[in-house]
Amino acid sequence: xLVKIKESMRIAELFYLLNDTxxxxxxxxxYLINRRWFDRWKDFIAYDYIVKQxxxxxxKENDLxxxxxxxxxxxxxxxxxxxxxLDHRDFxxxxxxxxxxxxxxxxxxxxxxxxxxxxTEPIWKTLHTTYGGExxxxxxxxKNPASILDRSPFLP
Numbered sequence: 001x002l003v004k005i006k007e008s009m010r011i012a013e014l015f016y017l018l019n020d021t022x023x024x025x026x027x028x029x030x031y032l033i034n035r036r037w038f039d040r041w042k043d044f045i046a047y048d049y050i051v052k053q054x055x056x057x058x059x060k061e062n063d064l065x066x067x068x069x070x071x072x073x074x075x076x077x078x079x080x081x082x083x084x085x086l087d088h089r090d091f092x093x094x095x096x097x098x099x100x101x102x103x104x105x106x107x108x109x110x111x112x113x114x115x116x117x118x119x120t121e122p123i124w125k126t127l128h129t130t131y132g133g134e135x136x137x138x139x140x141x142x143k144n145p146a147s148i149l150d151r152s153p154f155l156p
Contacts, residue, residue: 004069005061007130008050014123031124032106032116032136032153034084040076041127079133083107084116104136112153 042048046069053059086105110116119127128135138153 002061004045005050005054005064007126008045008047009054010126011047011123012051012055014120014126028140029121030138030140031119031121032081032084032138033079033119033124033127034081035115035117036083037076037080037133038117040073041131043073044076076131079127079131081134081136084110084136085134104134106136106153110153116153118153 049068050064053064054061081104084104084106086107112118124135136153
């Protein structure tokens with residue numbers, strides 16, 4: 001159970017510290033992850049419960065209910081981004097000649113908030129080290145009018 005608590009707290013720390021402060025301003029590289037897999041991971045790790053108890057309520061680790069941690073769902077398995085990725089044969093048919101493709105093309109019907117979430121490099125590396133899976137890497141290639149790097153999952 002201690003492993004689940006540590007993993008939850010590490011991801012929560014990275015989400016709170018990096019996503020809310022520096023990453024929108026400074027990181028040019030970001031990663032995409034299948035929201036369905038991420039939701040399964042959150043259930044498995046009891047992420048929402050742990051973060052609520054330890055971060056929001058300020059409880060100590062030994063105050064956590066072991067029953068709540070033990071009743072979580074099964075391991076989410078390898079990070080499964082295949083549902084997001086355009087089939088290699090389709091990509092070769094639709095490829096723009098000038099584009100230097102750096103990773104994987106996404107399916108055209110992907111909706112960012114529904115189908116995927118954006119991760120910083122430390123969050124991706126934390127999850128990938130434990131679970132493995134396909135890496136979908138992207139780069140912020142321009143700044144918006146507020147001089148903040150824009151991120152589009154559909155750009156290489």
